[in-house]
Amino acid sequence: xxxxxxxxxxxxxxxxxxxxxxxxxxxxxxxxxxxxxxxxxxxxxxxxxxxxxxxxxxxxxxxxxxxxxxxxxxxxxxxxxxxxxxxxxxxxxxxxxxxxxxxxxxxxxxxxxxxxxxxxxxxxxxxxxxxxxxxxxxxxxxxxxxxxxxxxxxxxxxxxxxxxxxxxxxxxxxxxxxxxxxxxxxxxxxxxxxxxxxxxxxxxxxxxxxxxxxxxxxxxxxxxxxxxxxxxxxxxxxxxxxxxxxxxxxxxxxxxxxxxxxxxxxxxxxxxx
Amino acid sequence: xxxxxxxxxxxxxxxxxxxxxxxxxxxxxxxxxxxxxxxxxxxxxxxxxxxxxxxxxxxxxxxxxxxxxxxxxxxxxxxxxxxxxxxxxxxxxxxxxxxxxxxxxxxxxxxxxxxxxxxxxxxxxxxxxxxxxxxxxxxxxxxxxxxxxxxxxxxxxxxxxxxxxxxxxxxxxxxxxxxxxxxxxxxxxxxxxxxxxxxxxxxxxxxxxxxxxxxxxxxxxxxxxxxxxxxxxxxxxxxxxxxxxxxxxxxxxxxxxxxxxxxxxxxxxxxxx
Numbered sequence: 001x002x003x004x005x006x007x008x009x010x011x012x013x014x015x016x017x018x019x020x021x022x023x024x025x026x027x028x029x030x031x032x033x034x035x036x037x038x039x040x041x042x043x044x045x046x047x048x049x050x051x052x053x054x055x056x057x058x059x060x061x062x063x064x065x066x067x068x069x070x071x072x073x074x075x076x077x078x079x080x081x082x083x084x085x086x087x088x089x090x091x092x093x094x095x096x097x098x099x100x101x102x103x104x105x106x107x108x109x110x111x112x113x114x115x116x117x118x119x120x121x122x123x124x125x126x127x128x129x130x131x132x133x134x135x136x137x138x139x140x141x142x143x144x145x146x147x148x149x150x151x152x153x154x155x156x157x158x159x160x161x162x163x164x165x166x167x168x169x170x171x172x173x174x175x176x177x178x179x180x181x182x183x184x185x186x187x188x189x190x191x192x193x194x195x196x197x198x199x200x201x202x203x204x205x206x207x208x209x210x211x212x213x214x215x216x217x218x219x220x221x222x223x224x225x226x227x228x229x230x231x232x233x234x235x236x237x238x239x240x241x242x243x244x245x246x247x248x249x250x251x252x253x254x255x256x257x258x259x260x261x262x263x264x265x266x267x268x269x270x271x272x273x
Numbered sequence: 274x275x276x277x278x279x280x281x282x283x284x285x286x287x288x289x290x291x292x293x294x295x296x297x298x299x300x301x302x303x304x305x306x307x308x309x310x311x312x313x314x315x316x317x318x319x320x321x322x323x324x325x326x327x328x329x330x331x332x333x334x335x336x337x338x339x340x341x342x343x344x345x346x347x348x349x350x351x352x353x354x355x356x357x358x359x360x361x362x363x364x365x366x367x368x369x370x371x372x373x374x375x376x377x378x379x380x381x382x383x384x385x386x387x388x389x390x391x392x393x394x395x396x397x398x399x400x401x402x403x404x405x406x407x408x409x410x411x412x413x414x415x416x417x418x419x420x421x422x423x424x425x426x427x428x429x430x431x432x433x434x435x436x437x438x439x440x441x442x443x444x445x446x447x448x449x450x451x452x453x454x455x456x457x458x459x460x461x462x463x464x465x466x467x468x469x470x471x472x473x474x475x476x477x478x479x480x481x482x483x484x485x486x487x488x489x490x491x492x493x494x495x496x497x498x499x500x501x502x503x504x505x506x507x508x509x510x511x512x513x514x515x516x517x518x519x520x521x522x523x524x525x526x527x528x529x530x531x532x533x534x535x536x537x538x539x540x541x542x543x544x545x546x
Contacts, residue, residue, distance in 0.1 A: 077505065077507060077508065078507070102508055102511065102512075121476060121477070121479065121480055122479055122480055122483060123480060123483055123484060123487070123498050125487065125491075125496075128483075128487065128490070130483075134479040134482070134483075135479050136476050136479060138476075162472075162476065164472070167470075168470045168471075168472060170511075170515060171466050171467065171469070171470045171472075171515070172467070172470070172472065172476065173512075174466060174512045174515060174516070174526075175463040175464075175466040175467045175472075175476075175477060176463070176477065176480055177499055177500065177501075177512065177526075178459045178460070178462045178463040178466065178526075179459060179460050179463035179477040179480055179481055179484070180477075180480045180481070180483075180484045180498065180499065181497065181498055181499030181500075181501060181502075181533070182459040182462075182526075182529050182533075183456040183459040183460065183481070183484055184484050184487075184488070184493055184496055184497055184498070185493070185497065185501075185529055185532060185533045185536070186451045186452060186455040186456040186459060187451070187452050187456065187488050187493035187496075188492075188493035188494050188497060188533075188536055188537065189451045189455075189532070189536070190448040190449070190451040190452035190493070191448075191492060191493050191494070192536065193444050193447060193448040193451065194444065194445070194448045196444070197440075197441045197444045197445070198441075199435075199437070199441065199444075199445065199448075201488070201492065201493065203394060203409050203411075203435065203445065203448075204394075204448060204449065204452040204453075205488070205489060206394065206395055206407040206408050206409060207394055207395055207396060207449055207452055207453045208452055208453070208456070208485050208488060209407070209485055210395060210396055210401075210403075210453075211396060211452070211453045211456055211457050211485070212481050212482055212484070212485035214396070214398065214401065214457075215457070215460050215474070215478070215481060216478060217401070218398075219461075219464060219474065220457055220458070220460035220461035220463070220464050220474065221461050221464070223398075223457055223460075224454070224457055224458065224461060225396050225453065225454055225457070226450050226453065226454030227450065227454075228450075228454060228458075229454075232350065234350065234351070235350065235375055238375065238443075239446075239447045239450065242443060242444070242447060243447070248528070248531065248532050248535060249532070251528060252525075252528055252529065252532055253447075253450075253451075253455075255521070255524060255525055255528060256455050256458055256525065258521065259458060259462070259521050259522070259525055260454070260455075260458045260461075262521060263458070263461055263462070263465065264461065
């Protein structure tokens with residue numbers, strides 16, 4: 001792996017977690033680009049601590065190394081689109097990949113010969129380390145050889161690898177929005193309701209954990225519980241009245257209940273109520 | 274605990290899991306009532322296997338023992354309301370409690386002298402055993418002595434105990450609907466989207482687990498990630514267009530995104546996109 005030189009473009013959460021995993025797996029991450037000096041240096045220094053290779057930080061696009069084998073671009077969507085032309089310039093021998101699930105592979109097309117997508121499906125925190133052995137990678141590349149390259153890297157991180165098209169990946173991303181962002185928002189609304197009653201959100205944690213564990217064994221539709229799946233109108237009506245001073249929450253309660261009832265109701269389990 | 278005789282009214286998922294935990298903790302559960310012979314006997318026999326006491330099954334309300342100390346009523350809401358008068362008849366020395374989170378304690382008032390609520394906050398499956406050490410109990414009773422009784426039993430199961438009013442418990446139940454039922458439905462919608470692309474829901478499990486784990490350390494609002502919290506209109510608009518053949522899912526996407534944006538945006542983390 002020594003000859004497999006990597007440049008990280010970006011120093012946010014994805015770049016940070018991925019960079020740490022790459023150096024831990026023995027890959028030479030030789031450079032970190034970020035728009036701000038502070039974040040470029042912070043990540044470069046942090047990676048250097050775990051690496052056998054020096055790691056340079058830079059804020060200058062033209063100073064990005066020209067001799068890397070793999071450029072991993074982990075930027076916000078808007079910055080990614082904007083920087084692509086400058087990134088590829090004079091680096092046509094390198095393989096360029098982005099980590100953004102919702103951006104098609106074609107953003108690279110016609111601008112550089114070797115490109116792909118290296119999308120780790122996880123929610124990344126600045127403070128929490130991610131165990132990449134549990135993180136699936138969704139890969140796409142313009143050539144079979146480069147796809148194999150990306151597969152090798154992801155598998156070295158211990159990750160499960162899926163090859164998907166840009167079209168499939170768009171739906172993966174929206175599926176992740178539902179399973180992660182929107183599920184978390186349901187926790188947030190729960191916390192809001194509890195706070196008004198002077199109750200801590202920790203009272204929900206056993207329930208949150210069990211809800212997540214169940215879908216390892218049952219499909220989410222089979223695991224669905226609660227008044228909506230049974231269409232218990234008494235409970236639903238009472239809950240809607242209780243939410244009358246929270247119009248948006250009330251509307252969400254009603255819509256989600258309808259949606260549960262539409263999707264499910266075939267097989268279900270029960271919730272204490 | 275030998276003298277602390279318990280009757281279980283109901284043989285559904287809550288009664289089953291609670292009954293098993295009670296006999297395992299050494300409590301004499303002497304009788305199980307259910308409307309159907311098969312479920313009364315199935316639970317009675319299953320409990321007898323783990324108990325030092327015989328466990329009887331009955332389908333007759335009048336045959337419910339008159340000498341129990343504690344009657345734990347774990348029935349569906351509608352059945353509970355209907356059966357209360359017949360249950361208490363001639364059993365005025367016993368302590369009656371129900372396990373239903375959304376039903377006020379007052380359903381017992383004026384009908385029997387000793388009553389309360391014994392509400393375990395968890396989503397119960399028929400097949401999955403529940404570790405009651407992780408399950409919070411929310412208790413309420415008409416007298417301090419009976420509240421202490423219930424506290425003793427719950428603590429013997431290893432559970433964390435909270436005393437709450439009927440008013441607070443109503444909100445607890447609706448908070449649980451959000452944190453469990455609605456979060457699970459977000460998984461279900463995610464699975465739907467994936468299935469249409471020929472992708473398995475297992476691709477989401479690392480994300481589901483990490484989303485649940487994060488709220489042990491951060492508040493859900495702090496843990497919120499994704500396009501909505503950043504209000505990334507490009508991504509949101511693209512996602513809404515992708516959902517155009519799923520009007521209910523599309524509407525939910527829009528409403529949940531609005532709600533995330535309203536509630537959060539103060540502190541947030543990032544999701545790869």
